[in-house]
């Protein structure tokens with residue numbers, strides 16, 4: 001009899017886990033709270049680790065990348081305090097990262113899970129682990145509940161995971177608060193006077209606006225700011241709050257992004273947290289992706305690590321076909337050093353996105369200027385080098 005796993009969440013982690021499970025000879029069943037696929041999304045960079053994870057999952061051929069063509073002089077601009085633009089070091093100045101939308105990864109994974117049973121508008125409301133199975137009560141959109149038996153539950157249901165709450169305990173035990181907010185959405189049009197494929201950044205101490213250009217897609221934007229009072233950010237009018245947070249940054253980029261947000265109902269607005277857990281599995285419940293180790297947007301590794309986790313779970317189950325405990329132990333032992341390293345480095349990466357004070361704002365600018373000069377000189381000397389991943 002094939003073993004059955006319930007995968008909760010049809011995100012990047014859930015679909016990656018389903019691919020891994022299927023490879024190991026398991027039958028995954030995915031339940032998703034949303035009534036349909038969540039196809040939209042913001043920018044994602046896949047650094048070499050992420051591209052390797054995509055290759056390990058076998059989705060590279062389906063993955064559409066959107067790297068703009070690199071130009072001598074660069075394709076990333078920053079605005080100074082007086083609103084004057086100058087070139088700066090962008091993530092795509094170095095050969096390596098693939099620029100994609102979250103929806104590109106979602107689509108590639110979706111094509112690769114053909115045949116996997118997916119139940120939309122369905123969510124677990126009770127999980128009871130036994131010696132030989134795990135009993136799950138599932139509720140559908142009409143409120144109908146039924147009990148079902150699985151060999152394993154995979155919680156891939158994101159930062160505020162229901163599975164984590166039911167099997168491991170309340171959010172407060174695992175979410176660390178970074179005193180920051182992110183707001184991301186797709187811009188209908190680029191900031192006037194910039195090329196569609198260019199990236200433009202306006203950064204001050206504690207607040208920043210990024211507009212990421214793509215080769216063949218309208219840009220997406222990220223507003224982010226630091227605040228000690230997270231609950232207050234979720235009260236009142238969102239646009240009014242953002243206008244007041246960014247009031248001191250009255251430059252063309254900030255104005256364009258805030259004006260665009262007024263006409264964009266579909267946006268992500270959330271507080272920033274890392275998830276830190278001493279262990280990612282119990283006997284028959286395992287967490288993966290943001291549910292287990294959310295690294296924050298600043299890490300640039302959330303999607304990559306979700307894919308890596310799914311591929312590694314499949315490999316561990318294949319290596320230990322008759323011992324689930326040993327498979328989960330091996331999976332976690334193999335993955336944890338990488339996750340810890342990425343979580344630790346996210347604090348430094350946050351400074352690049354949104355410096356914590358005026359000193360780091362200046363320092364950041366100097367470091368990026370120096371790095372840009374070195375990298376651009378090197379690239380100019382190697383005209384054949386291509387930034388677009390093969």
Ligand SMILES: Cc1cc2nc3c(=O)[nH]c(=O)nc-3n(C[C@H](O)[C@H](O)[C@H](O)COP(=O)(O)OP(=O)(O)OC[C@H]3O[C@@H](n4cnc5c(N)ncnc54)[C@H](O)[C@@H]3O)c2cc1C
Nearest residue numbers: 009011012013033044045157158289290300301302303304
């Ligand atoms: C602005 C931004 C930029 C980012 N940039 C990068 C980047 O450059 N590189 C990178 O690697 N990562 C990046 N990330 C992070 C990355 O998107 C996530 O870490 C990654 O998608 C992993 O998500 P996940 O599948 O674990 O969770 P999610 O994407 O949150 O998916 C969870 C799924 O579970 C479903 N669900 C939730 N609760 C239930 C329930 N009770 N029952 C059933 N289903 C449920 C949800 O509807 C959802 O479909 C970025 C994130 C943001 C916000």
